[in-house]
Amino acid sequence: MPSPRVLVLRAPGTNCDKETAFAFEQAGATARPVHVRELLANPQLLAEHQVLSIAGGFSYGDDIASGRILGNQLREQLADVLQEFRQADKLVLGICNGFQVLMKTGLLDIDDAEGPQATLAWNDHGRYEARWVRLQVEPGNCVFLQGMDDLEVPIAHAEGKFTVRDQATLDSLAAANRLVLRYNSLSDEGVKTNRPLTLEPQVPFPANPNGASADIAGICDTTGRVLGLMPHPERFLFAHQHPQWTRRGLTGAGAGAKLFENAVAYFK
Template identity: 85%
Template sequence: MSSPRVLVLRAPGTNCDKETAFAFEQAGGAARTVHIRELLGNPALLAEHQVLCIAGGFSYGDDIASGRILGNQLREQLANALQEFRQADKLVLGICNGFQVLMKTGLLDIDDDQGPQATLAWNDSGRYEARWVNLNVEPGGCVFLQGIENIDLPVAHAEGKFVVRDQATLDALAAAGRLVLRYNDASGATDSALSLEPQVPYPANPNGASADIAGICDTTGRVLGLMPHPERFLFARQHPQWTSNGMSGAGAGAKLFDNAVAYFR
């Protein structure tokens, strides 16, 4: 079978598109970076690809709010094309700013008749956080996370605090197996109890997210949004402790891209 084709979407201010395309290519995919203006002018481009990835960065300079302008463009002008893409058994990945964008598109099944059930807000620290974090993974049916139980990844964001409407919503998301990534504490274990308040202290939870949530998937398991950057840990030597821990070979972040490519093989 030919390599699955990956559309890596970029907009003014996006700055992780090249690294993300490289990550998919390393996994065996055929990646292409596409500017939002090109996609708006030719929505049929989506049908030519098997994976859509919205890369990290600062789309439109994070004016108004992180990811809002790009998210609104996709929701208002490409809603039908995006839903057709997802319904065709294809994959969607949103990383950092891409997660912020996905939250506003409807692709993560996070809206109901009352509006958004969750959002991404300013970090509790009130500032941009760039550090490595440890994550507990509960992949369930999420395609990208199969075979991963725990992973170190870097974060770099100012608006990454996952906030849920109420406890009932949080419990429903958990029951559906959609809370696939949670920040770990120093001992490497998240609190099993779900609470609207974070259980893992700062800086292990870098933003104060409810229930220490770092990423969620949609109801199909084929759409994933996460705040950490897997494309920044493709090689062991990218980890800050790679020498002291005797790490070599591929970095743990590469597995997400491997899983996406393997899905079509």
């Protein structure tokens, strides 16, 4: 079977498109970075691909809010094409700024009649934060996360605090198995920690680097084929990329590689 084709969307200010394309190619896909202007001029480009990945960075300089301008472009000008893409049993991945964009496109099923049920707000301390974090994975039916229960990858963002409208919304997302990634304790003993599902974070800073409600680092849509996450799996494809790789004796692939491998395996 031919390798799945991945469209890696970029815009002015995006700076992780090449790393994301490389990650998919390492996993066996054929990746093509595409500028949003090219996609707006030729929306049928999407039909030639099986995966849409919105890369991290600072699209349009985050001048209004992170991901808002690119998200609005997609929602206002490509809504029908994007929904057709998702309904065709294809995959969508938004990493960091890409997650912020997805939250504004409707592809994550996060809106209702009253508007957005959740958003990504400024980190609690009001600053850009870059560090390694540990994630508890509860994959449910999320294609990208199958076979994973723990993930250690870096984050790099200023507006990554996942905030929901109310407790009922949080409970609804949890009941649908959509809260697939949660910041976890940095210790080995923290894996699969049972924590109350509340609007307040249960893991303190820096393990939860932004104060996200219920320590949420990523969510999926109702189909499991659309994933948005704040951490950067494309930055941990090889063991030697970890800051403690020699101390821990790490070899081979980095933990982030599995996410891209799962996406490629879905089409085989």
